[in-house]
Amino acid sequence: MRKLSIKDIAAAAGVSHSTVSRALRGSPLLKPETVARIRQIAQEKGYTASAVARSLVTRRTQTIGVVVTTIADPFVAEVVGGIEEAANDRGYSVFLANSNAQPEREMKVVQSFAERRVDGIIVTSSRVGALYTPMLSNMKVPIVLINNQHPGEFVHSVMIANLEASRQAVQHLIALGHRRIGYLGDRFGYQSDTERFAGYREALDCAGLPFQPELVAHGDGRPEGGWAAMQKLLALPERPTAVFCYNDMSALGALRAVREAGLRVPQDISLVGFDDLFVAQFTDPPLTTVRQPKAQMGRLAMETLFELLEGAQAAQLLRVPGELILRQSTAPLAGHDRAAA
Amino acid sequence: MRKLSIKDIAAAAGVSHSTVSRALRGSPLLKPETVARIRQIAQEKGYTASAVARSLVTRRTQTIGVVVTTIADPFVAEVVGGIEEAANDRGYSVFLANSNAQPEREMKVVQSFAERRVDGIIVTSSRVGALYTPMLSNMKVPIVLINNQHPGEFVHSVMIANLEASRQAVQHLIALGHRRIGYLGDRFGYQSDTERFAGYREALDCAGLPFQPELVAHGDGRPEGGWAAMQKLLALPERPTAVFCYNDMSALGALRAVREAGLRVPQDISLVGFDDLFVAQFTDPPLTTVRQPKAQMGRLAMETLFELLEGAQAAQLLRVPGELILRQSTAPLAGHDRAAA
DNA sequence: CTGGTTTATGCATACGTTTCCAGATCGGGC
């Protein structure tokens, strides 16, 4: 038994297939009773319209492609949740594809999106650099990047306000009396690392604290790298009393390194993360961190895409503020009277 | 400038559009040099075939729909990662949709999948019950369920071997000398809860331990519910010395409740979870739990779907084993000599 | 009753592919 088409139900209703098409789309040209009758019949027969045939003629698929490094990353998953929700609200479906941070794979999935004629594309935390953009921009669909890791002005993007957020985080440490504050960054030179580092520097400058290069260490954005980087900082002749970590994943590793060294957080060392992953609430101690409004960033990206699809102007770059979440991994410097800070 | 079609490049090559179609698909009918020439031209002109037009005639979209409760759930995200990977390996794209555990929304997205003519559907942790299946089965596409929460034989599914895994987890506690072992379950009566509870009972029976109803409490599968349920258990005149939690999320709440009661895990109470979420490695103490091979379950579901798509028989029910991961939230019963167990 | 509007419907075409069938070209055996 073939899937039924508009013609089958046209035959059943004794009208032309154009009439059926109009009835189902709710055209005002038709007599209301005709519309009702046809819909009734379609319903009874269990007819479901073919979006693919529709797309062929309308040249719109009501579909967007989302490429992520890996959906298993909790940060990414929440962003995608926001995207999907916003898309679904407007009748769009989303294609999801993992790039696994491999440029060639990212190209491949974007190619596949092009063949599927998605109306737009959202890319999160792309690590694909300059070679990337020409390809993206010569396909005719609008593209929005979320927390893009390589600077570039040509496309639309929504990003966390890295500099302000990290400045605020470090200022929090300074307010607690800390003077030797480490920065645990990412060794790959991504934009978010660069910007967060800049915020760290700014906070030091504002407080008149000297920048000490030996207090900077680089991980890989994951617990393992954070662990190794933290060990270096702990091995310093004069170790930092507080460390601002590039992201929560690094902070997890850092936390472990501190504990393994027989020290306590926050009594011996204060730790701040970035992202506010779910896990941050459940570490020991719960992690002070900068919250990124992940789902909202997803929604925002989707809404930007909608504006673009409607031919409207859209902001080239949307910066959303982070929020410092105070938990128990930060404490006043031992022997420091907070009021005196 | 319109997107170019097969005809545009046919004109450029001085052949018919049928020939172009064959060249691009790699038909053996064509002279190899013709194929090469046409591909060359298509390449130069930046042609990308339209999957939607193709789908219309082939009646295959090379597309599958995945419906999840919410992609923000880390468990789900990993499963979806496995699905996407397996799909992508074979040239399939995946539509992702959140149901937010609302039946009507789940219906809606499945409807939308039907319109898009997906070749198959995968549903994870569906909480939609019986009313659901007729609809699913009368659309003609194959469906596979992952960890379905309502029993039913009509469709294909892959599930974790709940009973065996939970029996093993509880036996671990028994081996540690525990005798008063609590079960912290889910109050919604899902299949996974039922089965895990059965495993708990079996383990008690095997060890000749009495089942004590007061040692069973129900949460909601999330930290809040686990927290509340654990408080009840702690308030017992004679509290359990170990608790097996239905899932890691509940265990997180339980952990917090224990700590708030001024007790220590595992010295005062041993705790076991289920799922092995990422967070389980980073709690204090790290959580002993049953690992579900999430990505693999996703792959398996996808592969089952492929078999179905090829018209092959496929197992109605695939059970994958869990794996007990020993961490630091379980310890021998205080004053108990393990060797004597 | 007639002619001109308005209203409701049907016809035909287009969207961009795939694929069946027919036709053209070519080489070779007789």
Place this chain on the structure above:
DNA sequence: GCCCGATCTGGAAACGTATGCATAAACCAG
């Protein structure tokens, strides 16, 4: 030189929908 088969290519129809245009029916004013 002719015919046959093999090899390659083109023509045309089909997939299921949307929509511009033509047309039929109904209405109303004169």
